[in-house]
Amino acid sequence: MPRTVHLYVFEGYADWEPAFAIAGLNQPQFQREPGAWQVRTVGVGRSAVVRSLGGVAVLPDLALDDIRPEDSALLILPGGRGWEGEPHAHLPALERAAAWLQAGVPVAAICGATAGLARIGALDDRLHTSNALSYLKGVKQEGYAGSDRYDDRPAVRDRGLITAGGMSPIEFAREIFAELGVYEAEVLEAWYRLYKDGDAGAFMKMAQAGAVR
Numbered sequence: 001m002p003r004t005v006h007l008y009v010f011e012g013y014a015d016w017e018p019a020f021a022i023a024g025l026n027q028p029q030f031q032r033e034p035g036a037w038q039v040r041t042v043g044v045g046r047s048a049v050v051r052s053l054g055g056v057a058v059l060p061d062l063a064l065d066d067i068r069p070e071d072s073a074l075l076i077l078p079g080g081r082g083w084e085g086e087p088h089a090h091l092p093a094l095e096r097a098a099a100w101l102q103a104g105v106p107v108a109a110i111c112g113a114t115a116g117l118a119r120i121g122a123l124d125d126r127l128h129t130s131n132a133l134s135y136l137k138g139v140k141q142e143g144y145a146g147s148d149r150y151d152d153r154p155a156v157r158d159r160g161l162i163t164a165g166g167m168s169p170i171e172f173a174r175e176i177f178a179e180l181g182v183y184e185a186e187v188l189e190a191w192y193r194l195y196k197d198g199d200a201g202a203f204m205k206m207a208q209a210g211a212v213r
Contacts, residue, residue, distance in 0.1 A: 003036055004038055004071065004073060006062070006076065008041075009060055010043060010044065010089075012051070013053065014053050014111060014112075015053060015056055015078070017079055017111055017166060017169050017172065018108075020170055020172070021176045025180075031183060032182060042062045042064055042066075043060030069102075070103070074108060074179070076176070077117075079112035084112060090116050097109070097116075097120075101122060107161055108162035108172065109163050114130040114131070114163050115136060118136045118144035123136075124144070124149065126146075126158040126161045128156055129163050130150075131166055171196075190203075
């Protein structure tokens, strides 16, 4: 049975931020174990359609209450509306993220979602990044005490926690693929060069690495 990556979706989520990651996970070509992964969307409930910032309508496959760490390979939290609001709109998702990390199951957060994790203290003891350190400090993150662990790179991975700034969806995907072992190392590097640098020859490198099934 394919291993499941859960993507949190909500009204106004930033659909482009997890796009490279979920496309790679759901596409078996070039994978180390083709077809080993599936993506399932998760909402606060599963009876109401949500629309992304790009206007894409999504009916969640599952509700947050339906999922457990032991049934998940990774939880992805995209940015979008509500992460910085009061009262905090995404607290149920953040509670799931905390449970995932406690159970040793990876969590990947990008853009505004990093601010949510900052608020619950999930960034305090792990290396992490975001849109900027000033962003984490400036959105009333009363629970954030991790500024000394801030790493000013596009995406950072530390002990099962992946974080990225909203301008870095390709680096975000690369860290997700590395965490899960989706591709062989040389294939992952070629994938990154293909999409980051527009290196068309990288596609052939992926094939030459024996990744085409």
